[in-house]
Amino acid sequence: MVDLEPLGKIANVNSGPRTSDVPARILLTETNKKTAATGASAEDQPPRKKARKCLSVEEEAAFGSGTGRASGSGSAASSSGAAVDVVSADDHDENAASARAQHLKETSLQQTKADGKRAAQGAEEGDGPASTSAGPRQPEDANKNDSTMQQPGSNSAGNHSSEANGHAIDEERDSQNGATSNGFSEMTTPSRVHLDKTNQDIVRLVGQYLKSVGLDRSASLLMEESGCSLEHPAATKFREHVLSGNWTKADHDLRELDPLLDSKHANIPEMKFLLLEQKYLEFLEDGRPLDALHVLRNELTPLQHNINRVHQLSSYMMCSNNQDLYQRANWGGKGIVSRSQLMERLQTYLPPSVMLAPRRLRTLLTQAVELQTERCQWHDMAWETSLDNISLLTDHCCSVDGFPMQALQVLNDHCDEVWYCKFSPDGLKLATGSKDTTVIIWDVDPVKSVVKFRRTLEGHTYGVSFVDWSPDSKHLLVGGPEECPEIYLWNIEDEKMVVKMSHAMEDSLTCGVFNKDGTRFVTGGVRGQFYLCDLSGSILESWEGVRINGLAFRSDNKTVLAADTHHRIRAYIFDNPRVDYKVVQEQHPIMTFSINSADRLALLNIATQGLHLWDIENKCLVRRFQGVSQGNFTIYSCFGGVHESFIASGSEDNKVYIWHIKREEPLAKLTGHKKTVNCVSWNPVYPSMLASASDDGTIRIWGPKSHQLNHTSESDECSSCSSTSSWNMTS
Incomplete structure (x- = not known):
């Protein structure tokens, strides 16, 4: 007896969707009858290979070929119908069944050859490849159909379900490989990387900066992917409560933070004092003096911390209005600004492992810029160098041009x-003095960086060893070498000598300088003369016995620095009483000296x-x-x-x-x-x-x-x- 169950499977697949309401009569064994009665699924049936073991490899190929043509070829459909008749007849004769199976095999092989010939003729005539619905399926299509064969009693929905499941599996596999349905690749979230302490610190700095510029979502994603925490959760709560003015919870948070503080940063009393101070001031601003008094008496005073500040805070109770309070307390008033300032002060007492210092990355970058400008050999810009006017993408380097x-x-x-030579304070004139007893005044061309002769000042008997300009660049003080007892005052605008001053022929006036407002000058020399004079040449004050070879007025307009023959610079004040004191002491003679404009x-x-x-x-x-x-x-x-x-x-x-x-x-x-x-x-x-x-x-x-x-x-x-x-x- 031949088991016709496999043929029933093939017939069911080959026949395609039925158009008749009359079901096919399929001979079932006792086991299959029980299986069909219980509605068993295809997975519960014996494997297909065992069900089809009565067919050879050639027979399977023949049936597979016929199956591929079932939906598109008329002859294939008739073959399929023949197969149905074979398995539906009440013929239990084994020999008859074998003969009919052989007939089905031969018919299928003949139809395959005929279809192949038609496909070849269509290609030669230029019709292109045969339609997939009418032409032979590729071997993989046959295998695919074999793999989706249903057991008898199952309906066509099983095929659709299998296809849907197959698509789902393919999509799942594609998603694991980074593929999406639109054809673009999309990387999945990588696994968390392990960062050492330095890289963790860098990530935290970047995260803090991102939040400071409003990129909160980017900061959160960075912290999530890196596995770092921007700050301790207790510190986050503390910040929220301070900025919202919830002082009770902020005080509770402070106690929670206490175990996290190290000995270097720990200053809980000061932090609590700052919180209560802000609370006290806000009560005063809100017109709640009784609440403010309660804070002052029952919370601030018992701390026994910064007593002087407590006394100062108590005086604010007498402020007549809020403006008076703001001015006396140097406080910006209740709100996010003053609370943010308070939070920044509190952060200084928290270690960086708990909460980063405010604007930490910007602070580090500023320090880097300052260090680079200090190391720049030619740095002397007319503007201040800061993060706002330089690029962080390159090292700072000033041009030498x-x-x-x-x-x-x-x-x-x-x-x-x-x-001697010296530019005037306004930068537009240059005076040069020579042994030839003349001073030449030159006009400056700042565009071309050159000078042009203006005029010569003559009559300096002993030569010119120094000159000094008045602060307004209108007068010039001229002196000579050691043996010169005279000092000359010129008006450069009028090109006239104002005065030639000489107190005694034994004097030596080898240096001189105007005061800061140009109304007086001092002069002296190595023979012990030291005079304070007005612009008419009259001596207002003198200091005897001081042998000097260099002078400079300080910015207070009354202190005169003088280098003397004792290798020192001393300060002299021509007041009543007179004052003098040592400023510099060298081991060798001071020949000359000058003071910078910052004094x-x-x-x-x-x-x-x-x-x-x-x-x-x-x-x-x-x-x-x-x-x-x-x-x-x-x-x-x-x-x-x-x-x-x-x-x-x-x-x-x-x-x-x-x-x-x-x-x-x-x-x-x-x-x-x-x-x-x-x-x-x-x-x-x-x-x-x-x-x-x-x-x-x-x-x-x-x-x-x-x-x-x-x-x-x-x-x-x-x-x-x-x-x-x-x-x-x-x-």
Whole structure:
């Protein structure tokens, strides 16, 4: 007896959807009858391979081929119908069944060959490949149909269910691989990475900054993915309660935070005091004096902390209105602003492991910018460097283009050694003094960084060893060398001498300086003269026995600094009573000195030692500058640059030296002079100009190299000297 159950399966698949209400009569075994009666699913039936073991491989191929054509071919449909008749007849004869199965096999093979021929003919005629509904299925289609065969008694919904499940499995697999239904790939959330402590700190800093600029969702995602916490949960609650003004809960949070504080940050009494202070002030502002008094008596006072502040707070009870309270308490009033300020003060007592300090990333970046500007050799900008006006994407580096290191002019108008040079406070004039007894006034062209001859001041019998401009740039004080007993006062605007002052022929007036308002001046020398005079030359005060070789007025307009022959600088006040005290003490003679405009630093040229920088407020030596050659000649140095961040000095080796005020080694050495450089002067208004005076009888005007390329000589005496002058970087 042949088991016809497999043929029933094939017939059911091959026949496609039924159009008749008459069900097929299928011969069932006793076991299958029971299975059909209980509505068992296809999964409960024996495996398909066992059910079809009576068919050979060729037979399976034949039936599979017929199955593939069932839905589209008329002949295939008739074959399918024959199969149904075979399995539906009441014929239990084994031989008859075998014969009919063989007939079905042959019919299917013939139909497969016929379909193949039709497909080949259609391709030759240019009709393209046969339709998938009429042509033979590919082997994988047959296998697919085999895999979806149903057991007898199941309906076509099972096929749809299997297809739907297959799509669901494919979609699940695609989603695991990062694929989506629209064809784009989308990465799934990666697993959490392990971060060391440094990277955790960086993540927390970035998260805090993101929240500070309003990117709360980005900050939350960053914390979630990194596994870090921006702050301790107790600290978060504490912040919320402080900003909302819930002082009772904030106090409770403070007790919860106490175990988290280390000994370095722990100051619970101060934190509680600050909370109660804000609470007290808000009660006063709200017009609740009784509640404020309760806080003062029963909460603040029992703390026994900052008693003086408690007394001050109690006085605010007498404020007549809120404006009076704001002013006396220096408080902004109730609200998010004052509470945020309070929170920032409280954060200083919390360790960073609990809560980061406010704006911590911005603070670190600001410190980095400040450090870079300090390390920048040429930094001396006219604006303040901050995060708002520089790029964080590159290191800070100032350009050297505007620095005065190229000789733009060589002035040969003096006929002997030039001992002194100085720009006027307004930056528009230059005065040079020479051994030839003359002073020459030059007009400054700040655009081209050059000067033009204006006029010569004559009649200085002993030569000119120093000059000093009045603060308004209208008057000029002129003095001579050690043997000179005279001092000259010129009005530069009128080009007239105002007074030639001489107290006694044995005097030595070798230095002098105007006071800060230009109404008086002091003068003196190494023979013991020290006079305070008005602009008419009258001596107002004198200080006997002081042998000086350098003078400077301080910003208070009454204290005079004087370098004397005892290797020191002392302060003198011409008041009643008179006061004098020591400011600087050196081990070697102080040849000259100058004070910066901030009235804080003093630059000293020391015999055989070179250049020293002193802090005259703290009375300490700050720096010894290297490179300069200083013997026993009188050499003058100066501060310069936009913020006086640079220093320049002459030298006995015929060079001009330039340093940054924070570095001992020189930035540049300017060469070109043939003899000792006696004096240098940096233009106080146009810092791209520097002047130097030398024993070779010339004055050199130094400016930016870019100006030298565009500069055209206006005379043989005032010429560009790129061939004989150069600058050498030494850093």
